[in-house]
Amino acid sequence: MNSLRRPADERGTGGAPLRADTGQQAPPVKLDLSLCKACGICIDLCPEHVFDATELGEAVVARPDDCSLCLLCELHCPDFAIEVRRREKKKGEQEADEAIEAHAERVYAAVAAKQKAADDAARDDEACAHRHEEH
Secondary structure, eight states, X not given: OOTTOOOOOTTSSTTOOBOTTTSSBOOSEEEOTTTOOOOOHHHHHXXXXXXXXXXXXXXXXXXXXXXXXOOHHHHXXXXXXXXXXXXXXXXXXXXXXXXXXXXXXXXXXXXXHXXXXXHHHHHHHHHHHHHHXXX
């Protein structure tokens, strides 16, 4: 066992922050053993050594306090068995995301308006050509 690892927290929550909705501790990493196939990728990839393996090779969240929320385990889990809590966004990041979303909505509206105008023009041209054929 790696000497840099802390002993596993017996409670399994490791002093994680409190959830606003329940007041209970929210672990930074959730592992769904019903989905896990014990491949060991999370154990091998975790830079903070959050996971240990059972005798059967299944991963367990042994040191949740050590989780840096890097997402390596979640992104590389082939079974989608791991969920890592996202960190809170800072005010500047949240404002930037909102600005990007507002810009995307304006671009979409402009593209939709341009497409509608092109469709209307094509419809008008078609109607004009049809009227011209009648005479």
